[in-house]
Amino acid sequence: MxxxxxxxxxxxxxxxxxxxxxxxxxxxxxxxxxxxxxxxxxxxxxxxxxxxxxxxxxxxxxxxxxxxxxxxxxxxxxxxxxxxxxxxxxxxxxxxxDPPPAVDTPTLPPATEAAPEPAAPSAPGRRSTRRRVEIAVFVLLVALVAGLATALVLVLVAPPSPEPRTVLVQNRVAIGPGDLVEDRTPSYLSSRPVAYCARIPGCKIPGTDVWSGATFEAVCQLTGEVITNADLTSTSIGQNPNAAVSEVWLGALAPDGRVGYISEVYLAPSYRGGLGLPPC
CATH class of the missing domain: 1.10.260.40 (lambda repressor-like DNA-binding domains)
Structure with missing residues (x-):
């Protein structure tokens, strides 16, 4: 054997x-x-x-x-x-x-119910599949919670959109040692923050010509070309307290709803400095 x-x-x-x-x-x-x-x-x-x-x-x-x-x-x-x-x-x-059950196993008393047999363990493949499904559901729930938390933070923390600021136009030119006179041409909104925009085809926004005393609804600010309201050819212009030079432009609402730009040197002094408006 x-x-x-x-x-x-x-x-x-x-x-x-x-x-x-x-x-x-x-x-x-x-x-x-x-x-x-x-x-x-x-x-x-x-x-x-x-x-x-x-x-x-x-x-x-x-x-x-x-x-x-x-x-x-x-x-x-x-x-x-x-x-x-x-x-x-x-x-x-x-x-x-797989040993057989013991022959001499005592029977339970009639008044006592037999304990339920434990459930058979799931097959490894089934357990693995179920575990993958549980993980996928957990990841999805985490992503949803994270997304909702992010949205809530944005709602609570993000500042509200700023209200438009009404600005007063001052379409005047500084001349000589102290004069400030109405310009012979109107101010206007430009499609780009550049000087002499009216000389560039398609740059000036039609229907936006204004004179001193007019107003615009400004919504943003940006840096553009440096511009001045002074007649630099006039005598003693360097002494004129009304002369202004700036690269700050404001974005304002045109009649057709789009945003155009105007240099702050053509606004009244109290409306210069960006007014705390957001970037354009």
């Missing part, structure tokens, strides 16, 4: 060997090791023959738990055991893995 038939093989009692000794996972592992030793098969050689890792095979010979049944039968077949011997090892493994 081979080593594969001694411990828990066919023809023995369930859970016992031919000598009547109780079989166990630890003894199963010891017998598996003895087969390899009897055939002078190292763990490395068993790995080469069976495809199972040598460390996994070594662990299967140490116990004390019942090793993987496929590993054991694959290795035993690879090292030369006959098919019926391998089948005996497979039967022995099944007996140790």
């Amino acid at each position: 081979t080593n594969g038939e001694t411990a828990g093989g066919p023809g023995t009692g369930r859970g016992t060997d031919s000598d009547g000794r109780t079989d166990s996972p630890a003894r199963f592992c010891t017998d598996f090791r003895d087969v390899l030793r009897a055939r002078d098969v190292s763990f490395r050689r068993a790995e080469e023959l069976s495809g199972w890792g040598k460390s996994t095979i070594a662990a299967a010979t140490r116990g004390p738990g019942l090793p993987n049944g496929d590993l054991v039968t694959d290795v035993l077949a690879a090292v030369g055991l006959e098919p019926d011997e391998v089948a005996a090892w497979r039967t022995r493994h099944a007996r140790l893995r």
